Amino acid sequence: MTDSVVDLAKELKNGAVEALPAGRLEEQLEESRPLRVKLGIDPTAPDIHLGHCVVLDKLADFQRSGHEVVLIIGDYTARVGDPSGRDSQRPVLAPTEIESNARTFQDQAFKILDPERTTVRFNSEWLDMPMEDLFRLLGSVTVAQVLERDDFDKRIKADLPISVLEILYPLLQGYDSVAIRSDVELGGTDQKFNLLLGRDVQRSYGVPEQSIMCMPILPGIDGKQRMSKSLGNYVGVTDPPEEIFGKLMSIPDDAMPSYYDLVLRREVPGELSPNEAKRELGRSVVARFHGESAAERAEARFDQIHVSGEIPEDVEEHSLAGFADPEGSVHLPLLISKLFGVSSSEARRLIEQGGVKLDGSPISAEHGLDLPVSELSGKVLQVGKRRFAALQD
RNA sequence: GGGGGAGUGCCCGAGUGGUUAAAGGGGACGGGCUGUAAACCCGUUGGCUCUGCCUACGAAGGUUCGAAUCCUUCCUCCCCCA
Numbered sequence: 001m002t003d004s005v006v007d008l009a010k011e012l013k014n015g016a017v018e019a020l021p022a023g024r025l026e027e028q029l030e031e032s033r034p035l036r037v038k039l040g041i042d043p044t045a046p047d048i049h050l051g052h053c054v055v056l057d058k059l060a061d062f063q064r065s066g067h068e069v070v071l072i073i074g075d076y077t078a079r080v081g082d083p084s085g086r087d088s089q090r091p092v093l094a095p096t097e098i099e100s101n102a103r104t105f106q107d108q109a110f111k112i113l114d115p116e117r118t119t120v121r122f123n124s125e126w127l128d129m130p131m132e133d134l135f136r137l138l139g140s141v142t143v144a145q146v147l148e149r150d151d152f153d154k155r156i157k158a159d160l161p162i163s164v165l166e167i168l169y170p171l172l173q174g175y176d177s178v179a180i181r182s183d184v185e186l187g188g189t190d191q192k193f194n195l196l197l198g199r200d201v202q203r204s205y206g207v208p209e210q211s212i213m214c215m216p217i218l219p220g221i222d223g224k225q226r227m228s229k230s231l232g233n234y235v236g237v238t239d240p241p242e243e244i245f246g247k248l249m250s251i252p253d254d255a256m257p258s259y260y261d262l263v264l265r266r267e268v269p270g271e272l273s274p275n276e277a278k279r280e281l282g283r284s285v286v287a288r289f290h291g292e293s294a295a296e297r298a299e300a301r302f303d304q305i306h307v308s309g310e311i312p313e314d315v316e317e318h319s320l321a322g323f324a325d326p327e328g329s330v331h332l333p334l335l336i337s338k339l340f341g342v343s344s345s346e347a348r349r350l351i352e353q354g355g356v357k358l359d360g361s362p363i364s365a366e367h368g369l370d371l372p373v374s375e376l377s378g379k380v381l382q383v384g385k386r387r388f389a390a391l392q393d
Numbered sequence: 394g395g396g397g398g399a400g401u402g403c404c405c406g407a408g409u410g411g412u413u414a415a416a417g418g419g420g421a422c423g424g425g426c427u428g429u430a431a432a433c434c435c436g437u438u439g440g441c442u443c444u445g446c447c448u449a450c451g452a453a454g455g456u457u458c459g460a461a462u463c464c465u466u467c468c469u470c471c472c473c474c475a
Contacts (some may be wrong), residue, residue, distance in 0.1 A: 009433065222420095223431090232420090250430040282429095302452035331442085346422085347439060353437065355423045371441095384423065385430075 005029045012061060012106065015265065017189050017214045020196065024211035028183055035067040038182035038210070040123070040173060041109075042074035043101035045229035047236040048108040052284070053220040055186050056112040058176040058215055062184070065116040070119045070180050071109055073102045077172050108237055111289060126179040127172055137175055138168075140198065140204035146170060149193040156180070170194045174201030182210045189214040190226075218262050221247050223255035223300045237318055241290045243280040245298035246386075249306075311360060311380050315388040328372040332363070339381070339389050350383060357382040 009026045013019045037048045039059055048056075059069050068388055078098045102268070106120055129137075146152070146167050155162055170193065177185060177198040185195050195212035202209045217226045220233025227234045235247045251259065253274045260268045260277075264284055268277050279299060288293040304310045318339055336347035336356065347356075351369065354362045359379045373393065381389045 083415080157400090246430055253429090253431050255431095261474095272427065274431075279428065302429080334442090343420090343440065345443085346438080349437060349446075350423065351424045 001026055001030060008065065012058075012065065015058065015215065015289075016060075017216050018192070019211065019213045020171045021092045021211065025184065028211060035062070035183040036070055036121060036181060037062045037067050038070050038072060038180060038185040039178060040072040040074050040077070040176055040185075040189070041105065042078040043098055043105050044078050046101040046104050047229055047234070047238060048105065048111075048234050049227055049229065050259075050263050051188075051220075051227035051234065053112060053208050053237065054218050055188060055215045056109060057188055057265070058213070060112055060114065060262045062135070067184075068117055068119065069113060070182065071113070072176050072180070073120065074173075074176075075099070075102050075122045076124040077169065077176075105205040111237055122178060123172070123176050124189075126336075127175065131133070137171055137201070140201050141174075142170055143167070145197070145200065151193075164223075171201060174198035177210055178202055178205045178207055181207055184213060185206070185210050186213050186215065187226055188218060190355045216219060216262055219255050219258055223252035235285070236323070237289050241286045241298035242301050244286050244289070245295070245302055248282040248285060249278055249302060253278070253280070287315075305385060309360075311382065311388060315333035315390040317390040317392050319392050320376060321393065324373050327375070329372045330376055332369045332371060336381075336383055340383050340387050342383075347383075355384050 005026055008029055010026065014030075019025050028181055036061060039055060041048075063069055075098050078101075094222050102122065110118070114380060147156070149170075152162055152167075173194050174197050176182075178201055182198075185198055187195050192212070193216050194371065195210075195214070198212070199209040219225070220227040221235060222231075222233045224365055225233060229236075235244055239247070248259070256277060257268055259281055260266055264281065268302075281296040282302075283299055286298050290298075301312050301314075304312050315352070320330060320335075323338070324337050325331070332351060333344040333347040336350070337340065337344040340347075342350070348365075348369070351354050351363055351365050356363045358376070358381055360382070376391045379391055381391055
């Protein structure tokens with residue numbers, strides 16, 4: 001094996017937790033051909049977040065060294081539900097939902113991947129198979145092989161249910177690898193089992209077995225659980241700049257090393273204070289998806305709202321028309337509930353707690369909850385720290 | 394097919410006839426503080442036309458002055474045996 005191949009493999013494996021089987025990637029690289037690198041994503045949620053980016057970035061590495069990426073949109077497997085890392089069954093999505101998610105997915109992925117070197121496939125292309133072919137697939141792996149995995153093992157021990165559908169899932173994912181003849185499959189460390197089982201399925205079909213590479217899992221902005229849409233602790237690549245910046249400023253300080261390592265691929269600048277380092281993180285991520293100037297604006301807005309407690313300039317305007325009663329007064333709970341999508345009971349609570357301000361001064365509930373239009377018009381209504389509306393006649 | 398168990402508010406989870414809109418925790422939200430939407434502290438957390446009214450403890454009925462708590466039927470889920 002030549003030194004250059006060893007170096008190349010080392011470079012590609014940089015940042016990965018595992019690349020299996022040992023030495024396999026090196027062998028593949030020695031063939032000096034573009035490798036077909038697979039990533040499967042189930043369109044269970046419409047947003048690609050920073051957690052996905054860790055794997056997508058690695059795919060981009062492969063592309064830069066001349067390899068091909070096959071992105072598989074799991075429109076069919078999404079209807080099954082991946083049991084990986086789950087301690088309970090996953091709700092199965094409606095086909096229409098899956099479809100609309102799939103569409104937005106590609107665009108987002110191309111924020112990171114090179115479209116020229118990416119092939120997008122939907123696994124319904126080959127998974128919508130006759131029973132006969134399904135039997136062939138099901139015969140390729142034993143129940144014991146599937147139940148061996150950690151997730152299932154835990155559930156069995158805890159007397160939790162496992163559906164047949166879930167047992168099927170890794171086989172379907174493995175069949176994707178057969179269908180596209182993948183050389184390498186990437187995924188998070190939670191995908192290790194599924195990725196490895198793909199090799200068994202490939203072997204059974206007599207096609208060359210892929211090597212696999214597992215990337216670390218990015219913690220969510222709560223700093224505790226993995227980043228995921230369903231946990232609501234994610235930063236989406238299509239989030240507006242202020243959102244991305246704000247969300248990143250809210251991660252616990254001790255989650256910063258993970259973010260620097262996995263998202264920015266560098267060390268936390270030791271010379272910076274935690275606050276500055278987190279700002280740098282926020283700016284860098286915003287700049288990546290929205291550009292430098294957006295990053296500056298996002299930070300400026302953050303400081304305005306959270307540090308100075310000021311009202312930003314670019315507040316969206318809302319008309320009071322339709323809210324005033326015949327006497328020309330506006331019922332505040334109703335206004336707030338319509339404008340910000342909270343219940344009117346919640347709006348009342350916010351007012352009582354001093355969380356509602358008009359041009360910066362808290363509204364007191366003592367003077368009643370109805371205010372004349374003249375007292376509201378031209379002013380900025382603020383609910384909590386982050387919600388604003390410029391009121392107009 | 395037989396036997397056993399469970400379904401409570403956003404989530405987990407107490408509660409077995411009467412101040413129960415329902416303990417506690419998590420999450421979320423608001424306030425304080427701060428270097429941040431970190432951390433920490435305090436508070437709020439069913440809805441509404443809100444000093445009152447309505448809806449709520451899987452569903453529908455029933456018993457009762459009164460039920461999340463008792464009875465009946467149904468639905469869903471889990472476990473064990475076959």
